Amino acid sequence: MIDTTKVLFVHPHYPDSFWSFKHALRFISKKAAVPPLGLITVSAMLPNTWEKKLIDMNVETLKVKDIQWADYVFISAMYIQKDSVNKVIEECIRQGVKIVAGGPLFTQDYENYPQIDHMILNEAEITLPQFLSDLKNGNPQHIYKTKEYPDIKSTVVPDFQLLLRKKYAFMSIQVSRGCPFSCDFCEITSLFGHKVRIKSPAQILNELEKLYQLHWRGNVFIVDDNFIGNKKAIKYELLPAMKEWMQQHNYPFVFNTEASIDLADDNELLKLMVDTGFNSVFIGIETPEENSLHECNKVQNKNRNLLDSIKKIQTAGLQVSGGFIVGFDSDSSSVFQRQIDFIQQSGIVSAMVGLLNAPKNTKLYDRLESENRLTVESSGNNTDLSMNFIPRMNYQELMDGYKRVIQEIYTTKPYYKRIRNLLRTYKPRPNANPVKFDITAMIAFVKSIIIIGMVNRGRRDYWKFMIWTFFKKPSLFADAVSFSIYGYHFRTVYGLKRNKYR
Numbered sequence: 001m002i003d004t005t006k007v008l009f010v011h012p013h014y015p016d017s018f019w020s021f022k023h024a025l026r027f028i029s030k031k032a033a034v035p036p037l038g039l040i041t042v043s044a045m046l047p048n049t050w051e052k053k054l055i056d057m058n059v060e061t062l063k064v065k066d067i068q069w070a071d072y073v074f075i076s077a078m079y080i081q082k083d084s085v086n087k088v089i090e091e092c093i094r095q096g097v098k099i100v101a102g103g104p105l106f107t108q109d110y111e112n113y114p115q116i117d118h119m120i121l122n123e124a125e126i127t128l129p130q131f132l133s134d135l136k137n138g139n140p141q142h143i144y145k146t147k148e149y150p151d152i153k154s155t156v157v158p159d160f161q162l163l164l165r166k167k168y169a170f171m172s173i174q175v176s177r178g179c180p181f182s183c184d185f186c187e188i189t190s191l192f193g194h195k196v197r198i199k200s201p202a203q204i205l206n207e208l209e210k211l212y213q214l215h216w217r218g219n220v221f222i223v224d225d226n227f228i229g230n231k232k233a234i235k236y237e238l239l240p241a242m243k244e245w246m247q248q249h250n251y252p253f254v255f256n257t258e259a260s261i262d263l264a265d266d267n268e269l270l271k272l273m274v275d276t277g278f279n280s281v282f283i284g285i286e287t288p289e290e291n292s293l294h295e296c297n298k299v300q301n302k303n304r305n306l307l308d309s310i311k312k313i314q315t316a317g318l319q320v321s322g323g324f325i326v327g328f329d330s331d332s333s334s335v336f337q338r339q340i341d342f343i344q345q346s347g348i349v350s351a352m353v354g355l356l357n358a359p360k361n362t363k364l365y366d367r368l369e370s371e372n373r374l375t376v377e378s379s380g381n382n383t384d385l386s387m388n389f390i391p392r393m394n395y396q397e398l399m400d401g402y403k404r405v406i407q408e409i410y411t412t413k414p415y416y417k418r419i420r421n422l423l424r425t426y427k428p429r430p431n432a433n434p435v436k437f438d439i440t441a442m443i444a445f446v447k448s449i450i451i452i453g454m455v456n457r458g459r460r461d462y463w464k465f466m467i468w469t470f471f472k473k474p475s476l477f478a479d480a481v482s483f484s485i486y487g488y489h490f491r492t493v494y495g496l497k498r499n500k501y502r
Helices: 022-028 037-045 064-069 079-095 104-112 124-136 188-192 201-213 231-248 261-265 267-276 290-295 306-316 335-346 363-370 395-410 412-425 439-455 459-472 474-493
Strands: 006-011 051-056 072-076 098-102 118-120 171-173 218-222 253-258 278-286 319-326 351-355
Touching (some): 006 037, 022 439, 037 051, 079 098, 079 104, 098 104, 098 124, 118 124, 171 201, 231 267, 261 267, 261 306, 267 278, 306 319, 306 335, 306 412, 319 395, 351 395, 395 412, 412 459, 439 459
Parallel strands (some): 006 051, 072 098, 098 118, 171 218, 218 253, 253 278, 319 351
Protein backbone atom coordinates (compact mmCIF):
# COMPACT_ATOMS: atom_id res chain seq x y z
CA MET A 1 0.00 0.00 0.00
CA ILE A 2 1.30 3.44 -0.92
CA ASP A 3 1.93 5.68 2.09
CA THR A 4 0.10 8.98 1.48
CA THR A 5 0.73 10.64 4.83
CA LYS A 6 -0.28 14.30 4.78
CA VAL A 7 2.23 16.77 6.20
CA LEU A 8 1.63 20.45 6.87
CA PHE A 9 4.80 22.50 7.32
CA VAL A 10 4.21 25.58 9.47
CA HIS A 11 6.64 28.46 9.77
CA PRO A 12 5.46 30.62 12.71
CA HIS A 13 5.11 34.37 12.56
CA TYR A 14 8.06 36.70 13.19
CA PRO A 15 7.32 39.76 15.32
CA ASP A 16 8.37 43.15 14.04
CA SER A 17 12.15 43.46 14.39
CA PHE A 18 15.26 44.85 12.73
CA TRP A 19 15.59 41.82 10.45
CA SER A 20 11.90 41.44 9.61
CA PHE A 21 12.17 44.42 7.21
CA LYS A 22 8.39 44.56 7.54
CA HIS A 23 8.15 48.31 7.00
CA ALA A 24 10.51 48.22 4.01
CA LEU A 25 8.83 45.28 2.28
CA ARG A 26 5.62 47.25 1.79
CA PHE A 27 7.47 49.47 -0.69
CA ILE A 28 8.14 46.49 -2.99
CA SER A 29 4.87 44.64 -2.28
CA LYS A 30 6.52 41.68 -0.56
CA LYS A 31 5.34 39.90 2.56
CA ALA A 32 8.60 38.49 3.98
CA ALA A 33 12.32 38.88 3.46
CA VAL A 34 13.39 35.22 3.34
CA PRO A 35 11.64 31.84 3.17
CA PRO A 36 11.83 28.98 5.73
CA LEU A 37 14.82 27.16 4.25
CA GLY A 38 14.95 24.52 6.98
CA LEU A 39 11.38 23.37 6.44
CA ILE A 40 11.64 23.07 2.67
CA THR A 41 14.90 21.12 3.10
CA VAL A 42 13.19 18.71 5.50
CA SER A 43 10.33 18.41 3.01
CA ALA A 44 12.74 17.18 0.35
CA MET A 45 13.93 14.46 2.75
CA LEU A 46 10.46 12.97 3.26
CA PRO A 47 9.04 10.10 1.16
CA ASN A 48 7.94 11.18 -2.31
CA THR A 49 4.52 9.63 -1.81
CA TRP A 50 3.68 11.92 1.11
CA GLU A 51 1.42 14.90 0.44
CA LYS A 52 3.04 18.17 1.50
CA LYS A 53 1.77 21.66 2.07
CA LEU A 54 3.58 24.71 3.48
CA ILE A 55 2.08 27.63 5.37
CA ASP A 56 4.54 30.40 6.14
CA MET A 57 2.56 32.56 8.55
CA ASN A 58 4.64 35.55 7.51
CA VAL A 59 3.15 35.51 4.02
CA GLU A 60 -0.26 33.85 4.46
CA THR A 61 -2.76 32.98 7.18
CA LEU A 62 -2.75 29.59 8.89
CA LYS A 63 -6.33 28.35 8.89
CA VAL A 64 -7.91 25.68 11.06
CA LYS A 65 -8.83 23.69 7.95
CA ASP A 66 -5.12 23.53 7.00
CA ILE A 67 -4.35 21.82 10.31
CA GLN A 68 -7.38 19.54 10.02
CA TRP A 69 -6.13 18.39 6.60
CA ALA A 70 -2.84 17.12 8.00
CA ASP A 71 -1.78 13.90 9.67
CA TYR A 72 1.30 15.69 11.05
CA VAL A 73 2.21 19.34 11.49
CA PHE A 74 5.94 19.98 11.18
CA ILE A 75 7.12 23.17 12.94
CA SER A 76 10.54 24.81 12.86
CA ALA A 77 11.29 28.07 14.64
CA MET A 78 13.75 30.42 16.31
CA TYR A 79 13.47 32.01 19.77
CA ILE A 80 11.95 35.20 18.42
CA GLN A 81 8.98 33.19 17.11
CA LYS A 82 8.02 31.65 20.47
CA ASP A 83 4.71 33.47 20.90
CA SER A 84 3.50 32.34 17.50
CA VAL A 85 4.81 28.82 18.13
CA ASN A 86 2.69 28.53 21.27
CA LYS A 87 -0.46 29.51 19.40
CA VAL A 88 0.22 26.96 16.63
CA ILE A 89 0.83 24.22 19.17
CA GLU A 90 -2.40 25.04 21.03
CA GLU A 91 -4.43 24.85 17.82
CA CYS A 92 -2.85 21.56 16.75
CA ILE A 93 -3.66 20.03 20.14
CA ARG A 94 -7.19 21.41 19.92
CA GLN A 95 -7.61 19.73 16.51
CA GLY A 96 -5.98 16.47 17.62
CA VAL A 97 -3.19 16.64 15.03
CA LYS A 98 0.25 15.33 15.95
CA ILE A 99 3.19 17.75 16.01
CA VAL A 100 6.74 17.14 14.83
CA ALA A 101 9.15 19.92 15.82
CA GLY A 102 12.76 20.82 15.09
CA GLY A 103 15.08 23.73 14.45
CA PRO A 104 17.04 26.06 16.75
CA LEU A 105 14.27 26.85 19.25
CA PHE A 106 13.37 23.24 19.98
CA THR A 107 16.93 21.92 19.82
CA GLN A 108 17.96 24.33 22.57
CA ASP A 109 14.72 24.46 24.56
CA TYR A 110 12.96 21.11 24.04
CA GLU A 111 12.40 20.57 27.78
CA ASN A 112 9.81 23.37 27.72
CA TYR A 113 7.65 21.62 25.10
CA PRO A 114 6.54 18.27 26.58
CA GLN A 115 3.22 18.57 24.72
CA ILE A 116 4.90 18.10 21.34
CA ASP A 117 4.63 14.54 20.04
CA HIS A 118 7.99 14.16 18.31
CA MET A 119 11.18 16.23 18.58
CA ILE A 120 13.59 15.98 15.64
CA LEU A 121 16.55 17.84 17.13
CA ASN A 122 20.00 18.88 15.97
CA GLU A 123 20.60 18.34 12.24
CA ALA A 124 17.88 16.51 10.34
CA GLU A 125 20.27 14.56 8.11
CA ILE A 126 20.91 12.33 11.14
CA THR A 127 17.77 12.48 13.29
CA LEU A 128 14.99 12.62 10.67
CA PRO A 129 15.80 9.23 9.06
CA GLN A 130 15.70 7.65 12.52
CA PHE A 131 12.25 9.08 13.11
CA LEU A 132 11.01 8.00 9.68
CA SER A 133 12.29 4.47 10.24
CA ASP A 134 10.59 4.18 13.63
CA LEU A 135 7.41 5.72 12.22
CA LYS A 136 7.34 3.12 9.46
CA ASN A 137 7.77 0.37 12.06
CA GLY A 138 4.99 1.78 14.21
CA ASN A 139 7.06 2.88 17.22
CA PRO A 140 8.10 6.54 16.81
CA GLN A 141 9.90 8.02 19.85
CA HIS A 142 9.37 11.37 21.55
CA ILE A 143 12.89 12.76 21.16
CA TYR A 144 15.57 12.23 18.53
CA LYS A 145 18.86 13.97 19.15
CA THR A 146 22.54 13.49 18.41
CA LYS A 147 25.95 14.89 19.22
CA GLU A 148 27.22 14.03 15.74
CA TYR A 149 27.48 16.44 12.82
CA PRO A 150 26.51 15.13 9.37
CA ASP A 151 28.49 15.46 6.18
CA ILE A 152 26.22 17.88 4.33
CA LYS A 153 27.48 16.69 0.97
CA SER A 154 24.50 14.34 1.23
CA THR A 155 21.98 17.14 1.83
CA VAL A 156 19.17 17.29 -0.71
CA VAL A 157 18.02 20.20 -2.86
CA PRO A 158 15.25 22.02 -0.93
CA ASP A 159 11.65 21.91 -2.15
CA PHE A 160 11.63 25.50 -3.41
CA GLN A 161 8.47 24.72 -5.35
CA LEU A 162 6.46 24.67 -2.10
CA LEU A 163 7.08 28.40 -1.61
CA LEU A 164 4.87 31.28 -2.68
CA ARG A 165 8.02 32.74 -4.19
CA LYS A 166 6.56 36.04 -5.37
CA LYS A 167 5.84 37.00 -1.77
CA TYR A 168 9.53 36.98 -0.77
CA ALA A 169 12.24 39.56 -1.34
CA PHE A 170 14.97 36.88 -1.30
CA MET A 171 15.40 33.20 -1.92
CA SER A 172 17.86 31.38 0.34
CA ILE A 173 20.45 28.65 0.02
CA GLN A 174 22.97 27.22 2.46
CA VAL A 175 26.57 26.47 1.52
CA SER A 176 28.10 25.45 4.86
CA ARG A 177 27.47 24.86 8.55
CA GLY A 178 29.77 25.48 11.49
CA CYS A 179 32.16 28.28 12.42
CA PRO A 180 35.86 28.14 13.30
CA PHE A 181 35.54 30.95 15.88
CA SER A 182 34.31 30.88 19.49
CA CYS A 183 32.54 34.15 20.29
CA ASP A 184 31.16 33.61 23.79
CA PHE A 185 27.70 35.11 23.11
CA CYS A 186 27.04 33.07 19.96
CA GLU A 187 25.16 29.76 19.93
CA ILE A 188 26.20 28.77 16.40
CA THR A 189 29.01 26.47 17.46
CA SER A 190 26.77 24.74 20.01
CA LEU A 191 24.32 24.04 17.19
CA PHE A 192 26.71 23.27 14.33
CA GLY A 193 30.19 22.84 15.80
CA HIS A 194 33.56 24.40 15.03
CA LYS A 195 34.40 22.29 12.01
CA VAL A 196 33.09 23.94 8.87
CA ARG A 197 31.23 21.41 6.74
CA ILE A 198 30.58 22.50 3.20
CA LYS A 199 28.48 21.33 0.28
CA SER A 200 30.10 20.45 -3.01
CA PRO A 201 30.06 22.95 -5.88
CA ALA A 202 27.79 20.55 -7.77
CA GLN A 203 25.20 20.69 -4.97
CA ILE A 204 25.17 24.49 -4.96
CA LEU A 205 24.89 24.67 -8.73
CA ASN A 206 21.97 22.24 -8.58
CA GLU A 207 20.19 24.52 -6.12
CA LEU A 208 20.86 27.59 -8.26
CA GLU A 209 19.63 25.71 -11.32
CA LYS A 210 16.45 24.72 -9.49
CA LEU A 211 15.76 28.36 -8.60
CA TYR A 212 16.54 29.39 -12.16
CA GLN A 213 14.16 26.80 -13.61
CA LEU A 214 11.46 28.04 -11.23
CA HIS A 215 11.95 31.48 -12.85
CA TRP A 216 13.39 33.15 -9.77
CA ARG A 217 15.49 36.20 -10.60
CA GLY A 218 17.13 38.66 -8.26
CA ASN A 219 18.30 38.35 -4.66
CA VAL A 220 19.64 35.11 -3.20
CA PHE A 221 20.72 35.10 0.44
CA ILE A 222 23.42 32.57 1.37
CA VAL A 223 22.45 31.93 4.98
CA ASP A 224 25.82 30.66 6.25
CA ASP A 225 26.85 32.18 9.56
CA ASN A 226 30.34 32.58 8.10
CA PHE A 227 30.52 32.07 4.35
CA ILE A 228 34.34 32.10 4.40
CA GLY A 229 34.68 29.71 7.35
CA ASN A 230 36.42 27.29 4.96
CA LYS A 231 38.15 29.93 2.89
CA LYS A 232 40.18 27.51 0.78
CA ALA A 233 37.14 25.57 -0.45
CA ILE A 234 35.17 28.76 -1.09
CA LYS A 235 37.96 30.51 -2.94
CA TYR A 236 39.35 27.71 -5.06
CA GLU A 237 36.36 25.42 -5.59
CA LEU A 238 32.94 26.96 -5.04
CA LEU A 239 33.28 30.56 -6.24
CA PRO A 240 34.98 29.68 -9.56
CA ALA A 241 32.14 27.23 -10.27
CA MET A 242 29.47 29.76 -9.28
CA LYS A 243 31.12 32.48 -11.35
CA GLU A 244 31.11 30.29 -14.45
CA TRP A 245 27.46 29.31 -13.88
CA MET A 246 26.46 32.95 -13.42
CA GLN A 247 28.24 33.97 -16.63
CA GLN A 248 26.55 31.18 -18.59
CA HIS A 249 23.12 32.25 -17.27
CA ASN A 250 23.67 36.00 -17.77
CA TYR A 251 23.87 36.82 -14.05
CA PRO A 252 20.27 36.06 -12.96
CA PHE A 253 21.01 36.42 -9.23
CA VAL A 254 22.50 38.91 -6.80
CA PHE A 255 24.07 37.27 -3.75
CA ASN A 256 24.53 38.47 -0.21
CA THR A 257 25.81 36.60 2.81
CA GLU A 258 27.51 36.78 6.21
CA ALA A 259 31.26 36.64 6.77
CA SER A 260 33.95 37.45 9.30
CA ILE A 261 36.00 40.64 9.08
CA ASP A 262 39.10 38.77 7.88
CA LEU A 263 37.44 38.79 4.46
CA ALA A 264 39.18 42.16 4.12
CA ASP A 265 42.58 40.44 4.22
CA ASP A 266 42.19 38.67 0.88
CA ASN A 267 41.98 40.92 -2.20
CA GLU A 268 41.66 37.98 -4.56
CA LEU A 269 38.72 36.56 -2.64
CA LEU A 270 37.00 39.93 -2.53
CA LYS A 271 37.32 40.36 -6.28
CA LEU A 272 36.10 36.82 -6.91
CA MET A 273 33.01 37.33 -4.76
CA VAL A 274 32.12 40.57 -6.55
CA ASP A 275 32.75 39.05 -9.98
CA THR A 276 30.50 36.13 -9.03
CA GLY A 277 27.60 38.46 -8.26
CA PHE A 278 27.85 39.28 -4.56
CA ASN A 279 26.98 42.85 -3.65
CA SER A 280 26.71 42.86 0.14
CA VAL A 281 27.92 41.09 3.26
CA PHE A 282 26.90 41.17 6.92
CA ILE A 283 29.79 41.30 9.40
CA GLY A 284 29.68 41.05 13.16
CA ILE A 285 31.65 44.11 14.22
CA GLU A 286 30.22 44.13 17.76
CA THR A 287 32.30 46.96 19.22
CA PRO A 288 35.33 49.19 18.59
CA GLU A 289 36.38 48.60 22.23
CA GLU A 290 39.38 46.26 22.25
CA ASN A 291 38.74 45.19 25.86
CA SER A 292 35.20 44.13 25.01
CA LEU A 293 36.41 42.18 21.97
CA HIS A 294 38.83 40.38 24.25
CA GLU A 295 36.10 39.73 26.81
CA CYS A 296 33.78 38.03 24.28
CA ASN A 297 36.65 36.20 22.53
CA LYS A 298 36.03 37.92 19.19
CA VAL A 299 39.58 37.08 18.12
CA GLN A 300 39.02 37.75 14.42
CA ASN A 301 38.22 41.40 15.18
CA LYS A 302 41.08 42.05 17.58
CA ASN A 303 44.32 43.88 16.79
CA ARG A 304 43.14 45.35 13.51
CA ASN A 305 41.85 48.67 12.25
CA LEU A 306 38.19 47.75 11.83
CA LEU A 307 37.37 50.93 9.92
CA ASP A 308 40.12 50.30 7.38
CA SER A 309 38.90 46.71 6.92
CA ILE A 310 35.34 47.87 6.27
CA LYS A 311 36.45 50.55 3.81
CA LYS A 312 38.52 47.97 1.96
CA ILE A 313 35.52 45.69 1.54
CA GLN A 314 33.34 48.57 0.36
CA THR A 315 35.95 49.78 -2.10
CA ALA A 316 36.18 46.27 -3.51
CA GLY A 317 32.47 46.43 -4.40
CA LEU A 318 30.62 44.96 -1.42
CA GLN A 319 28.23 46.90 0.79
CA VAL A 320 28.71 46.08 4.46
CA SER A 321 25.93 45.72 6.99
CA GLY A 322 27.00 45.14 10.56
CA GLY A 323 26.05 43.91 13.99
CA PHE A 324 26.95 45.98 17.07
CA ILE A 325 26.52 45.26 20.78
CA VAL A 326 26.53 47.32 23.95
CA GLY A 327 26.35 45.91 27.46
CA PHE A 328 29.63 44.02 27.78
CA ASP A 329 31.01 43.89 31.32
CA SER A 330 34.07 45.88 30.26
CA ASP A 331 32.02 48.61 28.54
CA SER A 332 32.41 52.05 30.09
CA SER A 333 30.20 55.10 29.64
CA SER A 334 32.38 56.16 26.69
CA VAL A 335 31.29 53.17 24.61
CA PHE A 336 28.12 54.84 23.36
CA GLN A 337 29.85 57.76 21.66
CA ARG A 338 32.53 55.42 20.32
CA GLN A 339 29.83 53.25 18.73
CA ILE A 340 28.13 56.30 17.23
CA ASP A 341 31.37 57.67 15.81
CA PHE A 342 32.43 54.30 14.44
CA ILE A 343 29.12 53.59 12.72
CA GLN A 344 28.93 57.05 11.18
CA GLN A 345 32.51 56.90 9.90
CA SER A 346 32.15 53.36 8.57
CA GLY A 347 29.30 54.09 6.17
CA ILE A 348 27.52 50.96 7.39
CA VAL A 349 23.93 51.76 6.48
CA SER A 350 22.26 48.75 8.11
CA ALA A 351 23.81 48.90 11.57
CA MET A 352 21.97 46.50 13.86
CA VAL A 353 22.77 47.77 17.36
CA GLY A 354 21.53 45.50 20.11
CA LEU A 355 21.83 45.02 23.83
CA LEU A 356 23.94 42.04 24.83
CA ASN A 357 21.93 38.91 25.62
CA ALA A 358 23.03 35.43 26.61
CA PRO A 359 21.41 32.63 24.57
CA LYS A 360 21.28 29.16 26.05
CA ASN A 361 24.20 26.82 25.42
CA THR A 362 26.75 29.62 25.06
CA LYS A 363 29.85 30.30 27.15
CA LEU A 364 28.37 33.64 28.13
CA TYR A 365 25.21 31.96 29.42
CA ASP A 366 27.23 29.47 31.47
CA ARG A 367 29.38 32.24 32.99
CA LEU A 368 26.44 34.44 33.89
CA GLU A 369 24.59 31.47 35.34
CA SER A 370 27.57 30.67 37.56
CA GLU A 371 27.58 34.32 38.70
CA ASN A 372 23.81 34.24 39.43
CA ARG A 373 23.22 37.10 37.01
CA LEU A 374 20.66 35.53 34.68
CA THR A 375 17.15 36.94 35.00
CA VAL A 376 14.83 35.73 32.24
CA GLU A 377 15.05 33.82 28.97
CA SER A 378 16.38 35.76 26.01
CA SER A 379 13.64 37.01 23.71
CA GLY A 380 15.74 36.51 20.59
CA ASN A 381 14.77 40.02 19.46
CA ASN A 382 17.67 42.44 19.10
CA THR A 383 15.55 45.57 19.17
CA ASP A 384 13.01 45.15 21.98
CA LEU A 385 15.12 46.79 24.74
CA SER A 386 15.40 43.50 26.63
CA MET A 387 18.33 41.87 28.42
CA ASN A 388 18.31 38.51 30.15
CA PHE A 389 20.99 39.23 32.74
CA ILE A 390 22.10 41.88 35.23
CA PRO A 391 24.72 44.11 33.53
CA ARG A 392 27.80 45.49 35.27
CA MET A 393 26.99 49.01 34.11
CA ASN A 394 24.20 50.82 35.86
CA TYR A 395 21.06 49.57 34.11
CA GLN A 396 19.51 52.99 33.52
CA GLU A 397 22.82 54.39 32.23
CA LEU A 398 23.06 51.47 29.82
CA MET A 399 19.52 51.92 28.56
CA ASP A 400 19.91 55.68 28.17
CA GLY A 401 23.20 55.23 26.33
CA TYR A 402 21.75 52.57 24.06
CA LYS A 403 18.79 54.77 23.15
CA ARG A 404 21.18 57.64 22.42
CA VAL A 405 23.14 55.44 19.97
CA ILE A 406 19.93 54.58 18.09
CA GLN A 407 18.78 58.19 18.14
CA GLU A 408 22.04 59.50 16.73
CA ILE A 409 22.50 56.97 13.92
CA TYR A 410 18.92 56.60 12.66
CA THR A 411 17.35 60.03 12.79
CA THR A 412 17.27 61.34 9.25
CA LYS A 413 20.14 63.82 9.15
CA PRO A 414 22.92 61.52 10.48
CA TYR A 415 21.45 58.54 8.65
CA TYR A 416 21.60 60.19 5.22
CA LYS A 417 25.03 61.58 6.04
CA ARG A 418 26.21 58.01 6.67
CA ILE A 419 24.81 56.82 3.34
CA ARG A 420 26.67 59.59 1.52
CA ASN A 421 29.79 58.41 3.31
CA LEU A 422 29.21 54.93 1.89
CA LEU A 423 28.44 56.09 -1.65
CA ARG A 424 31.72 58.02 -1.75
CA THR A 425 33.63 54.80 -0.92
CA TYR A 426 31.53 52.05 -2.48
CA LYS A 427 32.73 51.03 -5.93
CA PRO A 428 30.57 48.30 -7.48
CA ARG A 429 32.06 46.61 -10.50
CA PRO A 430 30.17 47.32 -13.75
CA ASN A 431 29.93 43.61 -14.62
CA ALA A 432 28.75 42.55 -11.17
CA ASN A 433 24.98 42.85 -11.77
CA PRO A 434 24.42 46.11 -9.88
CA VAL A 435 21.02 47.06 -8.50
CA LYS A 436 18.89 48.02 -11.49
CA PHE A 437 16.29 50.76 -11.65
CA ASP A 438 13.56 48.47 -13.00
CA ILE A 439 9.78 48.69 -12.62
CA THR A 440 9.89 47.38 -9.03
CA ALA A 441 12.49 50.00 -8.11
CA MET A 442 10.43 52.69 -9.84
CA ILE A 443 7.31 51.77 -7.84
CA ALA A 444 9.38 51.73 -4.65
CA PHE A 445 10.75 55.17 -5.51
CA VAL A 446 7.27 56.60 -6.04
CA LYS A 447 6.11 55.12 -2.72
CA SER A 448 9.18 56.54 -1.00
CA ILE A 449 8.33 60.00 -2.36
CA ILE A 450 4.81 59.75 -0.95
CA ILE A 451 5.58 58.06 2.39
CA ILE A 452 9.04 59.42 3.22
CA GLY A 453 9.31 62.55 1.10
CA MET A 454 5.87 64.00 1.68
CA VAL A 455 4.31 62.57 4.85
CA ASN A 456 7.11 61.88 7.31
CA ARG A 457 9.06 64.31 9.41
CA GLY A 458 12.59 64.47 8.03
CA ARG A 459 11.37 64.78 4.45
CA ARG A 460 13.72 67.74 3.83
CA ASP A 461 16.69 65.48 4.60
CA TYR A 462 15.25 62.85 2.25
CA TRP A 463 15.06 65.33 -0.66
CA LYS A 464 18.50 66.77 -0.01
CA PHE A 465 19.92 63.23 -0.11
CA MET A 466 18.07 62.25 -3.29
CA ILE A 467 19.16 65.42 -5.10
CA TRP A 468 22.75 64.89 -3.94
CA THR A 469 22.72 61.29 -5.24
CA PHE A 470 21.14 62.26 -8.55
CA PHE A 471 23.92 64.74 -9.31
CA LYS A 472 26.90 63.18 -7.51
CA LYS A 473 26.28 59.41 -7.80
CA PRO A 474 23.57 58.85 -10.44
CA SER A 475 24.67 55.27 -11.13
CA LEU A 476 23.83 54.42 -7.51
CA PHE A 477 20.39 56.03 -7.47
CA ALA A 478 18.57 52.70 -7.14
CA ASP A 479 20.75 51.87 -4.12
CA ALA A 480 19.94 55.28 -2.66
CA VAL A 481 16.22 54.60 -2.96
CA SER A 482 16.68 51.25 -1.19
CA PHE A 483 18.70 52.87 1.60
CA SER A 484 16.06 55.55 2.16
CA ILE A 485 13.46 52.81 2.51
CA TYR A 486 15.67 50.85 4.93
CA GLY A 487 15.96 53.99 7.03
CA TYR A 488 12.19 54.30 7.21
CA HIS A 489 12.02 50.70 8.45
CA PHE A 490 14.77 51.17 11.03
CA ARG A 491 13.25 54.36 12.43
CA THR A 492 9.89 52.62 12.70
CA VAL A 493 11.11 49.40 14.29
CA TYR A 494 13.33 51.20 16.78
CA GLY A 495 10.42 53.38 17.78
CA LEU A 496 11.82 56.67 16.51
CA LYS A 497 8.84 58.98 16.21
CA ARG A 498 9.19 62.56 15.04
CA ASN A 499 12.96 62.00 14.97
CA LYS A 500 13.02 61.32 18.72
CA TYR A 501 13.53 57.93 20.36
CA ARG A 502 10.29 56.82 21.93
